[in-house]
Amino acid sequence: MTRSPASPLPPPKERRRLREAASLSQAQLAARMGVSRHTVRAWESGRTVPRGSRLEAYAQLLAELAAEPAVPEVPAVPAVPTVPTTSAVTAASAASAELLSTLVDPEPADSPLTPAQAFDALYAFCAPALVRQAYLLTGRRELARESVERAFQQAWQRWPEVAVDPDPAGWVRAVAYDYALSPWHRFRPRYRHPEPPPANASDRALLDVLLALPPSYRRTLVLFDGVGLGLPETAAETEASTPAAANRLLHAREEVATRLPELSDPAVLHRRLAELASAERLRAARPPVVRGGSERRARFWTRAAIAFTAALIGATALTARTAPTHYEPPVPPGEKVRGVPPRAAPGPLSARELKLRKKLREELVSGPERLVPEAG
Incomplete structure (x- = not known):
């Protein structure tokens, strides 16, 4: 990448230091620049590196922050929205990242968060919005709640890895999206029949258009126009190149505009997605319930693995006990012996043999005379 010589930027670490010295979060700096928090993080x-007018504005803002005196940082407690929408995901991710940073910060803190507290904070900020996003992807309320619960259960099982991730909210969101869009749900009996559609006619029409899109297009549209991610971040989360993600987004917008012309404006589409996601009463489970379910699932699979290993060891021991100790060659098939005359069938009797047979038949008692009993 080339940098404009007229507006040089400080190194990346210096950019972050200037922002933190001015007591600005990534979300606040993104709001001043008119971009997403993920773009600022990048x-x-x-x-x-920003380009064009954004490069000039970003360089000027960093120069102003460098000229201002340092202000001691005061941690602010983010407010939880009463009705979380898809537009609140960016702020929720920033808040969760700030809370998680107290856990993994190498500098000692006065009251560091425990793993359970950090997980509960991440779940409280992200779960309500993720349930609504999963509903936009699937059109099923129960599946949306199940997807988010499974994602956070997997996050709790791999919490040491998730806690140090630069974007834990994005990690959980990717797992929840993958589970929600899994094609294997169609074989489950409970998901073979459709759920009741939204009560509003316009919401039903928008949801039908979303569900008619291919899963990859639907996911790209929700991430870009619903959540508000940048195109590179959307491409990375959907495991596609940036041009491929842009093509998916354009085709998805064209399909939506063809069936709903009033949503051809991306700003209007973003607002309608937020309204559709907030129209349904979707409540996520409590964090302790999710953590308990994750631990029970981990215990179940651990016991199943132990039982399978024990059965495998038993089968191996039985095979070794009953196996023959020496080699017994098989019985070879019979071979034809040469030189032995074949057995001949009985032929006609000679005159002597015929005379003898007639004599024997005329006798009353056959056998030698000494064996014939005498009458007393």
Whole structure:
């Protein structure tokens, strides 16, 4: 990448230091720049560099932050929205990341969060919005709740890895989306019949258009126009290249605009997606319930693995006990012996043999005379 010589930018670490010295979060800086928080995070990590007018504005903002005196940072407690929508996911991710940073921050803190507290904070900020996003992907309320619960259960099982992830909310969101869009749900008896559609006619029409899109197009549309991610972040989360993600987004928007012309404006589409997601009463389970379910599932699979291993060891021991100790060659098939005359069938009797047979038949008692009993 090339950098404009007229507006040089400081190194990525210096950009982050200037923002933190001014007591600005990534979400606040993104709001001032008119971009998403993920874009600001990419700028500060050095993965991407702004261009054009955004480069000028970002360089000027960093210069102003460098000229201002440092203000001691005061941690602010983010407010939980009463009705979370898809537009609130960015703020929720930033808040969860700030809470998780207290757990993994190498500098000692006065009251570090325990793993359970950090998980509960992440779940409280992200789960309500994720349930609504999963509903936009599936059109099923129960499946949306189940997808989010399974995602957070997997996150709790792999919490050491999730806690140090740069974007834990994105990690959970990717797992929830993959589970919600799994094609194996169609074989489950409980999901063979459709659920009742939304009561509003316009919401039903929009949901029908979303469900008619291919899963990859639907996911790209929800991430970009619903959640508000940038195109590179959307492409990375959908495991596609940036041009492929852009093509999916354009085709999805064209399909929506063809069937619903009033939603041809991306701003209007974003608002309608938020309204549709907030129209349904979708409640997520409590964090302790999710953690308990994750632990029970882990215990079940651990016991199943132990039982399978024990059965395998038993079968191996039985085979070794009953197996023959020496080699017994099989009985070879019979071989034809040469030189032995074949057995001949009995032929006609000679005159002597015929005379003898007649004599024997005329006798009253056959056998030698000494054996014939005498009358007393």
